[in-house]
Amino acid sequence: xxxxxxxxxxxxxxxxxxxxxxxKAEHGSEKESFNPGTFILDHIGDAYDWHILxxxxxxxxxxxxxxxxxxxxxxxVFFSSKFHHGNHDGFTIATDGEHKGKIVEQAADxxxxxxxxxxxITKNVxxxxxxxxxxxxxxxxxxxxxxxRVNKAPSGLQSWMEPxxxxxxxDIARPAIGHKYERYMPYLLTVFxxxxxxxxxxxxxxxxxxxxxxxxxxxxxxxxxLTFIITTFSSNKTYWIHIFNAPGVPVWLKIPxxxxxxxxxxxxxxxxxxxxxxLFANVTxxxxxxxxxxxxxxxxxxxxxxxxxxVSVVSIFFTVFMTFLELLVAFIQAYVFTLLxxxxxxMASEEHH
Numbered sequence: 001x002x003x004x005x006x007x008x009x010x011x012x013x014x015x016x017x018x019x020x021x022x023x024k025a026e027h028g029s030e031k032e033s034f035n036p037g038t039f040i041l042d043h044i045g046d047a048y049d050w051h052i053l054x055x056x057x058x059x060x061x062x063x064x065x066x067x068x069x070x071x072x073x074x075x076x077v078f079f080s081s082k083f084h085h086g087n088h089d090g091f092t093i094a095t096d097g098e099h100k101g102k103i104v105e106q107a108a109d110x111x112x113x114x115x116x117x118x119x120x121i122t123k124n125v126x127x128x129x130x131x132x133x134x135x136x137x138x139x140x141x142x143x144x145x146x147x148x149r150v151n152k153a154p155s156g157l158q159s160w161m162e163p164x165x166x167x168x169x170x171d172i173a174r175p176a177i178g179h180k181y182e183r184y185m186p187y188l189l190t191v192f193x194x195x196x197x198x199x200x201x202x203x204x205x206x207x208x209x210x211x212x213x214x215x216x217x218x219x220x221x222x223x224x225x226l227t228f229i230i231t232t233f234s235s236n237k238t239y240w241i242h243i244f245n246a247p248g249v250p251v252w253l254k255i256p257x258x259x260x261x262x263x264x265x266x267x268x269x270x271x272x273x274x275x276x277x278x279l280f281a282n283v284t285x286x287x288x289x290x291x292x293x294x295x296x297x298x299x300x301x302x303x304x305x306x307x308x309x310x311v312s313v314v315s316i317f318f319t320v321f322m323t324f325l326e327l328l329v330a331f332i333q334a335y336v337f338t339l340l341x342x343x344x345x346x347m348a349s350e351e352h353h
Contacts, residue, residue: 034302036295044212044287045101047123048080048093052207062207064126066091069117070105080120091115124219127211131197139193168192168338176342177349184345187230191223192338199283199330203323214333215284217276224276227341228269235348243268275340282333286326293319 042051050062063081068091070076082088094104094112103120104112121129138157145158154162173181173188198213213219241247243264245254253260296315301308 034295034298036292036299039295039298040288040291043291044215044284046212046216047101048083048103048120050123050126050207064123065121066103067119067121068103068105068115069119071116072105072108123211124213124216127201127208127213128198128219130208131194131201131213134201135193135197165189172335172339172342176339177346180349181342184230184234184342187226188338188342191226191341192334195223195279195337196330196334199333200327202283202287203326203330212284212287214279215287217280220276220280223279223337224272227275227344228272230341231271231344231348232268234345236351238350239348271340271344275337279333279337282329286322286329290319290322290326293322 048066049064052060052062054060063079066076066078066080066082068076070090073090076089076091078088083091083093086092091103091105092112094100094102097112099112099114102114103118105115107113138161142158142161145154145156149155149158168189169181169185172192173185177184195214201209202212202214204210244261246260246264249260293315297308297312300311
């Protein structure tokens with residue numbers, strides 16, 4: 001009953017506030033049309049500050065540390081709020097071109113180039129640090145509980161985490177890898193909970209949550225690269241024999257033109273590529289659909305405030321529905337990435353029969 005009341009309040013607040021924001025915009029000094037593309041990209045993209053809200057044309061955001069190294073002037077450390085006045089120490093955020101949204105500096109010839117090194121704490125980096133802190137806090141607490149409660153039934157946070165850990169071990173690692181599964185458990189548990197926590201954090205639209213960490217292609221690329229590296233260094237002789245001289249394959253597919261070896265070698269690199277794109281596409285696609293549905297309120301509200309109110313009922317209903325679907329996807333994507341990683345490890349370390 002309590003949860004139902006909370007959801008009713010959320011829906012009612014969103015229904016009442018969404019069109020009213022349009023009314024304020026229409027009575028402003030300059031009527032600016034709503035651009036859904038820009039709105040969506042701003043929410044799923046990375047940034048040097050954390051935008052909270054815009055009220056009466058004023059942007060309220062949390063500044064983040066900017067750490068730069070320039071070959072011209074050395075190291076620079078300051079907060080991103082310095083960019084609110086435009087240029088700072090020769091650095092600015094590009095508004096167009098190939099470096100749009102990135103920090104650039106003016107070179108000697110007048111052109112704008114990227115700094116030699118950009119170690120800034122961006123929105124996604126900050127959110128990732130928060131997720132790591134949450135994961136460390138949870139598992140350190142669970143580890144201490146196991147030390148205090150030796151040979152006792154789990155309780156509290158233990159009882160929540162133990163079934164998930166056993167699920168990763170018994171339903172993912174052991175069937176996919178075999179008797180050597182224990183050496184891969186630290187990585188599989190880490191990647192599972194990292195993806196799961198960041199997926200769930202991305203569904204909470206409040207600071208310091210709501211960032212699109214697992215929907216960032218750079219993050220998924222690093223995770224896929226780690227799986228690729230572990231797979232490669234775990235591989236044995238049998239694994240490479242199956243790639244370059246697969247048994248049971250007709251000779252004419254190997255000689256004189258090595259068609260099957262070529263396909264198998266391509267598969268070695270395609271597997272991590274698929275891991276990277278699957279996680280990125282599913283998470284980002286879900287965020288785009290949810291924000292796109294919510295944007296319908298503002299699009300129709302520009303035509304008519306009454307139409308904005310009418311569309312908001314349908315829009316919010318489908319937005320809530322998609323949010324629950326995204327909650328399911330958050331678990332599925334963590335499971336799929338971990339399962340495929342375990343399968344790759346099992347294929348690489350499988351013994352010859």
